Amino acid sequence: MITIIVDGKGIQVDEGTTLAAALLNNGIVGFRTSVTNEPRQPLCGMGVCFECRVEVDGEPHQRSCLITAREGMNVITGG
Amino acid sequence: MDKRHFDIVIVGAGPAGLAAGAAASSADGSIAILDENPQAGGQIWRAEKGSRSSAASKLISRINERNIEFISGTQVFDTADLTLVCERDGRRLEIGYNKLIIATGARERFLPFPGWTLPGVFGAGGLQALVKGGFDITNKGIIVAGSGPLLLAVADHLKSKDAKVIAIIEQARSGSIRKFARSLWHSPDKLTQAAALRARLLGIPYKTDSFIRSVREENGEKIVTVRNREYRCDLVACGFHLVPNLELPSLLGCEIKDGVVAVDEMQRTTINNIFCAGETTGIGGVDRSLIEGEIAGLAAIGRDEEARKLLPKRRAAHAFADRLNKTFQLRDELKKLPDDTTLVCRCEDVTIGAVKEFTSWREAKLQTRCGMGPCQGRVCGAAARFIFDWELDTARPPIYPVRLENL
Numbered sequence A: 001m002i003t004i005i006v007d008g009k010g011i012q013v014d015e016g017t018t019l020a021a022a023l024l025n026n027g028i029v030g031f032r033t034s035v036t037n038e039p040r041q042p043l044c045g046m047g048v049c050f051e052c053r054v055e056v057d058g059e060p061h062q063r064s065c066l067i068t069a070r071e072g073m074n075v076i077t078g079g
Numbered sequence B: 001m002d003k004r005h006f007d008i009v010i011v012g013a014g015p016a017g018l019a020a021g022a023a024a025s026s027a028d029g030s031i032a033i034l035d036e037n038p039q040a041g042g043q044i045w046r047a048e049k050g051s052r053s054s055a056a057s058k059l060i061s062r063i064n065e066r067n068i069e070f071i072s073g074t075q076v077f078d079t080a081d082l083t084l085v086c087e088r089d090g091r092r093l094e095i096g097y098n099k100l101i102i103a104t105g106a107r108e109r110f111l112p113f114p115g116w117t118l119p120g121v122f123g124a125g126g127l128q129a130l131v132k133g134g135f136d137i138t139n140k141g142i143i144v145a146g147s148g149p150l151l152l153a154v155a156d157h158l159k160s161k162d163a164k165v166i167a168i169i170e171q172a173r174s175g176s177i178r179k180f181a182r183s184l185w186h187s188p189d190k191l192t193q194a195a196a197l198r199a200r201l202l203g204i205p206y207k208t209d210s211f212i213r214s215v216r217e218e219n220g221e222k223i224v225t226v227r228n229r230e231y232r233c234d235l236v237a238c239g240f241h242l243v244p245n246l247e248l249p250s251l252l253g254c255e256i257k258d259g260v261v262a263v264d265e266m267q268r269t270t271i272n273n274i275f276c277a278g279e280t281t282g283i284g285g286v287d288r289s290l291i292e293g294e295i296a297g298l299a300a301i302g303r304d305e306e307a308r309k310l311l312p313k314r315r316a317a318h319a320f321a322d323r324l325n326k327t328f329q330l331r332d333e334l335k336k337l338p339d340d341t342t343l344v345c346r347c348e349d350v351t352i353g354a355v356k357e358f359t360s361w362r363e364a365k366l367q368t369r370c371g372m373g374p375c376q377g378r379v380c381g382a383a384a385r386f387i388f389d390w391e392l393d394t395a396r397p398p399i400y401p402v403r404l405e406n407l
Helices: A019-025 B015-024 B054-065 B124-132 B150-160 B174-186 B188-200 B247-251 B285-300 B304-308 B311-327 B332-336 B361-368 B380-388
Strands: A002-006 A009-013 A053-056 A059-063 A074-076 B002-011 B031-034 B068-071 B074-080 B083-088 B091-102 B106-108 B141-147 B164-170 B212-218 B221-226 B229-233 B235-240 B242-244 B274-276 B343-345
Touching: A002 A019, A009 A019, A019 A053, A019 B124, B002 B015, B015 B031, B015 B054, B015 B091, B015 B285, B054 B068, B074 B247, B091 B285, B106 B124, B124 B141, B124 B150, B124 B235, B141 B150, B141 B221, B141 B229, B150 B164, B150 B188, B150 B235, B164 B229, B174 B188, B174 B311, B212 B235, B221 B235, B274 B285, B285 B304, B285 B311, B332 B380, B343 B380, B361 B380
Parallel strands: A002 A074, B002 B031, B002 B091, B031 B068, B091 B274, B141 B164, B141 B235
Antiparallel strands: A002 A009, A053 A059, A053 A074, B074 B083, B083 B091, B106 B242, B212 B221, B221 B229
């Protein structure tokens, strides 16, 4: 298991899990907030739709479905 | 900025790209395979947290044994003279080529219906990919819907991960699916696969002639309306067959005909020294991709004669693909699924009502910002093309959003 930080809270994640899967397993409903304030979760799971984007280590708009969770990764959702 | 150069560059490390690499590696030149994903295999051979199918492992280990460089996590966003302009680890990377093989594959087609933007409503292949990435769906009730043979493979996979697949909702007509199933006698290995799949899915209702009319939320459950019936579930997995990824070939000026890249028997596009193989030339599954990839790889190193020996196999794969696409052709009623308030563009939250005022995709884009968000119309463009019969624009750089300093 590794630990990542999601919205300031440490969560345990199986090694090799994608960031998108890790967020879904921890009940994150709004990966991002749409321009009309709707919470969104991933649609395509393969980097096409950009619905799964979150901030990772200070870098905004990262597609969480294309990223493998790494120890200590700092993630901010709902942006 | 980094610069590299290879004799042959292949974009896409799915079955077509890997087969192309393996075939081309019988000559001496340098070869690179690029992919945006961290691992090779493409969508169909997406590794399940480290492990993967034996067919995929075999081909991938063949790649590793030879002088082929796999450059992962790389997004092509622009092109220059015999050069691909990419972003990798946040840095600009230019990759030069003498021959280019495009094997960018396909993505799911998504069609808007009321409720399709709700959290918990995923693509069909989309949910499968997330589960392969480690999304735990144990005991979740799931409706699998849309169209295409992918739905069956997805249902099978979800079931193997201890989800409860409540029903499979397929828009194609039962008559055409039966006809397709009978035609599998032409390809005995596919018939065996289909029979095994059917056995594993026993007990899960397969509703043909059916499609989701809407999804809504009630007390933490999803209520899915299909015809006059309502299903309760936790998750929805809905995708309407596949559409080719045409952005790169379109940007390179390759002719696109009937929604796919036009190629000759040797997989040559209309642009010199650029080949294209796999789903990008037409949706047809893994066997078609493998054979086209092999032909493209051989043709790229000038071994046309060897490649020509594969043409009977290519023709058989194409005949299968034609039957497949005819069977799962979308019915016109699906165009009426969204109401005026349903979003079509999820990036810019543009409704169907706002878009339908216009007579072309370009006009709709300019006036409503539909298709102008980060996905650049990859989702809503395919939907608009189906719903309004609009021709889509040719791709313009950057074909993926990148950091300003890398432009």
